[in-house]
Amino acid sequence: MLHFRVPAPAALALLVFQAVVVVLFIGWHSHITPPTSDSNTAPGGKVHVLLVSSWRSGSSFMGQVFNHHPSVFYLMEPAWHVWGCLQRPGARSLRMAVRDLIHRVFLCDLSVLDAYLPIQHNVSDLFMWSHSQALCSPPACPPPFHSHTTPQITDCAKQCNVAGLERAEAACHTYTHVVLKEVRFFELESLFPLLRDPSINLRILHLVRDPRAVFRSREQAAAALQRDATIVLDGKAASSDTQTRVMQEICRSHIRIYDTAVKKAPDFLQGRYKLVRYEDVVRDPLTEIQRMYDFVGLEMTEALQEWIHNITHGKGKGTPSEAFKITKRNASEVSQAWRTSLTFSKVQQVQEVCRSAMSLLGYRLLNTEAEQKQLDLDLTRVEKYSFTWLTSKSPKD
Ligand SMILES: *[C@@H]1O[C@H](CO)[C@@H](O)[C@H](O)[C@H]1NC(C)=O
Numbered sequence: 533m534l535h536f537r538v539p540a541p542a543a544l545a546l547l548v549f550q551a552v553v554v555v556l557f558i559g560w561h562s563h564i565t566p567p568t569s570d571s572n573t574a575p576g577g578k579v580h581v582l583l584v585s586s587w588r589s590g591s592s593f594m595g596q597v598f599n600h601h602p603s604v605f606y607l608m609e610p611a612w613h614v615w616g617c618l619q620r621p622g623a624r625s626l627r628m629a630v631r632d633l634i635h636r637v638f639l640c641d642l643s644v645l646d647a648y649l650p651i652q653h654n655v656s657d658l659f660m661w662s663h664s665q666a667l668c669s670p671p672a673c674p675p676p677f678h679s680h681t682t683p684q685i686t687d688c689a690k691q692c693n694v695a696g697l698e699r700a701e702a703a704c705h706t707y708t709h710v711v712l713k714e715v716r717f718f719e720l721e722s723l724f725p726l727l728r729d730p731s732i733n734l735r736i737l738h739l740v741r742d743p744r745a746v747f748r749s750r751e752q753a754a755a756a757l758q759r760d761a762t763i764v765l766d767g768k769a770a771s772s773d774t775q776t777r778v779m780q781e782i783c784r785s786h787i788r789i790y791d792t793a794v795k796k797a798p799d800f801l802q803g804r805y806k807l808v809r810y811e812d813v814v815r816d817p818l819t820e821i822q823r824m825y826d827f828v829g830l831e832m833t834e835a836l837q838e839w840i841h842n843i844t845h846g847k848g849k850g851t852p853s854e855a856f857k858i859t860k861r862n863a864s865e866v867s868q869a870w871r872t873s874l875t876f877s878k879v880q881q882v883q884e885v886c887r888s889a890m891s892l893l894g895y896r897l898l899n900t901e902a903e904q905k906q907l908d909l910d911l912t913r914v915e916k917y918s919f920t921w922l923t924s925k926s927p928k929d
């Protein structure tokens with residue numbers, strides 16, 4: 533088996549060591565506080581990672597960063613099934629169903645998906661299943677598909693589509709890390725029961741991106757995002773300003789999540805949350821990804837470093853593509869594409885509804901169109917951002 537199997541005492545020692553390293557070296561930067569107790573040690577030292585983000589914020593890419601790790605069982609958007617199946621308007625009314633689904637999936641109990649799948653289902657009924665390396669490798673994928681190289685998505689789709697989810701479940705138990713990527717959380721309170729569950733060792737990675745870039749990307753994928761937009765806006769998404777209002781909700785959720793995790797974090801959330809800005813990952817992918825791996829206790833390998841370099845130095849620009857396609861793109865170009873393609877009046881609209889979130893997350897507001905087009909003007913404020921980290925740890929907050 534390829535996966536890491538670490539004996540429990542060693543895993544514990546590793547965890548303690550890692551916590552110390554994290555606190556000493558990067559704690560100040562990413563406002564990780566030491567866990568108040570290490571009571572939360574899931575069976576087998578398993579770590580559960582929830583990658584929380586919003587649509588068009590680089591979360592598919594970030595998910596791939598975990599998906600490619602040999603110790604990770606990765607699923608993309610399991611809550612897609614909940615939102616698609618339960619015809620109730622409003623993210624709020626669906627959040628407990630989403631939370632319960634995530635909880636069971638973290639424990640490798642995929643039967644929770646039964647409610648949302650056809651009676652006779654195959655693994656191919658899972659959203660974006662063939663993008664999950666774990667589902668495309670043994671033991672989830674039966675012989676003869678035993679490739680030790682990265683399985684191609686099309687080969688996987690042909691050869692690994694087994695009936696039922698039992699193989700996937702069994703596979704899930706063999707990995708040290710279960711990573712789920714979700715764009716359907718707008719708060720953290722609903723996750724408190726998972727944080728209190730001793731069989732779950734949760735790490736929350738909160739990925740944010742410049743709202744102006746998200747807005748531009750959403751406009752290009754508006755049709756594909758329509759159904760979700762309706763749910764975000766509690767069923768009221770017919771008007772022309774849908775995108776702006778969705779952005780407003782997303783920006784509000786960033787503030788809400790940050791406040792819960794940093795400003796008024798309950799004990800059981802301490803040290804379990806890390807905020808990541810997409811732009812920082814684009815600027816220095818290896819450093820930022822290393823920090824994320826450290827945070828969740830995954831080791832960096834040479835093959836992964838090479839893959840990360842490849843995927844962030846592709847040739848394609850941020851051109852409209854299929855809504856969920858993960859392609860090799862020039863990350864710095866994609867990151868800046870909105871500055872030439874979004875009208876200044878739309879930039880102003882987004883800034884209007886996202887002002888507080890942008891200030892909190894260190895995204896600089898534009899005052900003129902000339903500033904927008906001046907591409908060497910860096911809009912991610914490193915100093916302000918660090919300052920935010922430091923003050924957020926002061927006892928007054
Ligand atoms: C489900 O998997 C079985 C093989 O286990 C296959 O014969 C069948 O065609 C698949 N069905 C669908 C709808 O993919």
Ligand SMILES: *[C@@H]1O[C@H](CO)[C@@H](O)[C@H](O)[C@H]1NC(C)=O
Pocket residue numbers: 835836838839842
């Ligand atoms: C990175 O790209 C090079 C050149 O295209 C290729 O030979 C190599 O296999 C790639 N490595 C990984 C890990 O994807």
Ligand SMILES: *[C@@H]1O[C@H](CO)[C@@H](O)[C@H](O)[C@H]1NC(C)=O
Pocket residue numbers: 845846847862863864865
């Ligand atoms: C990616 O885009 C940046 C900014 O336009 C450019 O400087 C760089 O050369 C590009 N890299 C590749 C590999 O095309």
